Amino acid sequence: MEQEYIYQRIATSIADQIRGGVLKPGDRLPSVRMLCTTYKVSMNTASRIYQELEANGLVEAKPQSGYFVTNLSFVDIPLPEVSKPVLLANNKEPKEIIRKVYSNMGNRSLTLFSYSTLYDDFLPVMKMKKEMLAASRTLVNGGIEYDSVSGNLNLRRVIAQRSITWGGSLMEEDIVTANGSMSAISMCLLALGKPGDTIAIESPCYPGVFQLAIDLGFKVVELPTDPVTGIKVSALREAIDHIDLCLLISNYNTPMGSCMPESHKKEIVALLDQHNIPLIEDDVYGDLYFGNQRPSCCKAYDKTGNVLWCSSVSKTLAPGYRVGWVAPGKYKEQILRQKLLHEISTPGLMQEAVASFMRTGKYDKHLRKLRHGLYENYQKYLNTIITSFPVHTKINRPQGGLSLWIELDQRIDALALYDLAIAEGISIAPGRMFTVQEQFQNCIRLCIGLPWSISVDQKLQRLGELSKQLMK
Template sequence: MKEEALYIVIAKAIEQQIRNNVLKIGDKLPSIRTVKREYGVSMNTATRAFFELERKALIESRPQSGFYVSRHSRSRLPVPTTSNPSVLSHQEQAENLIDKVYRSLNDTSITRFSIGVPANELLPIAKLNKSLLQATRTLDGSGTAYEEIQGNFKLRRNIARWSFTWGGMLTADDLVTTAGAMNALSYCMMALAKKGDTIAVESPVYFGILQLAKSLGLEVLEIPTHPITGMELDALRKVLPSIKLCLVVSNFNNPLGSCMPEENKKALVNMLSEHEIPLIEDDLYGDVYFGENRPKPCKAFDKKGLVLWCGSVSKTLAPGYRVGWVAPGKFKEQVIRLKLLHAVSSTTLTQEVIGDFLENGRYEAHLRKMRRTLQANSLHFTRAIHDYFPEETRVSRPQGGFVLWVELNPNLNVPLLYDQAMRQKISIAPGRMFTLQNQFNNCMRLSYGLQWSDELEKKLAMLGSIAKKMIR
């Protein structure tokens, strides 16, 4: 039997014991070292078996104690409902709400479930600092010189090499570096559309994308989106004649956490290709997957150069470095021209540092550790939501990324919940932020990119208690 399949065999054996009540709720499991010894496998294989059981919510870890059969091994919260935005609805940005949520960004006394980035404790800051010092010694002018317009060659070469994880056939020349993923999306929108054109997006979708589209004078068409499989392709097909371009967060959508199945991605690319409609793909969460393999982006199925694949390290390595990129396909020259007009050059030092980090294997080692932590965090959060939130609560099932989408009682006003939670120094992201329509007022996005602790659990319990009182 192949080594990579052994952890599944072990996980299934333990799962069967749980299903048959040999191991009952609350029972302590054998240690990972015991499983390693009894099955004659590596520590990594034994650990992966336990993570597989955690992923299914069959077991839970308790710090300094071990793994136990979960109280929720026989009960799971339902997933949120598929969104149903209106084509005719009046559009209005939730700018005041967004400003309120992000106004106190530097107040360290607030527990921020609202920010979808990893905590500093999850980032390899010391290693990045070492690379930064090295870059100042090796770069021309210690990094003060202009970078070439298309971007740092080492970075572009290593992004192209890294694309092998999803079957990409990119070269350094296919890529243009940017100041983060939002900057890449901005260049793409400006290259492809003019004021008055219509762009199709998921609903809900990251509020920055909505703000960017409206600032460029674009009309936004929100498409129904399933919390697990993403954009509903049948709904998109009906509006194809009216759209100029489409934008999707294909892997672990922010805020839903949905991941389009491979067959849906292929169908989406083919559908748009038939109508010569470009697809902007925001794939900055693709490397933060909890399964066996990185999910392919839509770009993997692009045959005409109509998919503009955007990414960054803002969610995996260094949010403040503002290092991103785009593989713009047939629109490369337009994107480079816009970059020259708007930026002239990219930041030399930070691009060199990230290029070096990708080159020597440190990135993958860091990602393995981060993925394990985030997967455990998502399970901790889901368990806490089950324990402390109102009975009608629904929660998403992300298999990667940083965020959970929580749907509460239809009568609960989450913007008001935000105000009450902030009095307890708890910040959440109300669902209304992620749409231009009057919807998702009973929803919220919670980030599990924080370091899990007893204090964090207390804050979630407090948030759930406030929600319960508002329903009564």
């Protein structure tokens, strides 16, 4: 409790200096280590101070440079509300809305703000073509034969080596490859649950997750979620006796963009382990951090093998390659059985190409450029939304990932806004598609994976104008 008080007091003090003009836009702030020395606090507390200031749009982290007062410091941008779902199993799946939105996937005649993916210059197209050609020469018979059930050895080895970046210590035998992270999640659900079981998820949540769970016969419980820190651990504790599985996006989840503090990750892992409830962790956005350091994963605090860590390169490198994986811990044999039953093997050619790109350092170089571009995109999107959307619009301030979660005036129906926007060539994701409950009708998610351009700016401005029309 004392640490909580100290963290709030220091964050408030720095915020007051910024708002009072003592610290000016562009001023460099003390490093995390210097903050620890000055205020005699832990690294976790110091990091949380800056996380709070970032969430309020007061400071920004520049890779390899430190923290700076942002140019948006003097704009009062409220955060979206903490979600308040009913803690009961629910199944009001928004099938028609999801079908409507996803029917336009791949339609490049539209401005696609609706899908959480990368486009155009954010993707290293030519480099991956070369990797694919090289992989076809490296693999026996060009990669046309079945690979092992566990998957491409080189990919598993490099994923294991990279686990150190998020606090893990995986070995190649700890990993099973999959056709993207949703395939990995599907194997986890099939291996660990049965029809009638209850799964706890975030609220709002990526629709693919609850659609899959419902199709497999699961009941879905949504947990209250904070736009900065993720699910309310107290709510998980309250629901713990009524759930059989838990599935969370711990880092920069979609659509809210929240990132769990390390203390929350530790607490969640310990709580679920205590009750023998498996945690499926989807970490597809973890490499897309805007600051100086990649966030840890829940898997880093897993001492018993109860966390199944899933990820892929679909959000960072090659959406169409469908290269993903899972580190299933103590559930490895069940996962291998599901993979053998449903897939037999995964395409070795694409996995070998991705493994080579990672092993040679090209992936890290690509990520550095990508993170810088996404952060600039985020700032530009945010600035246009602030100046073009109705007053009192609430916007999340993610510290990574691809999602902007926007809470509009209560009078604005996001489905009506979708219809107006699509008629003008703009595709958005209405908030109702991210829940199995009747909520988020005045919310939308926008993806920042479209590189900035005059056209993107104009479409965002037009979206703001359409929002204002719906208030009249």
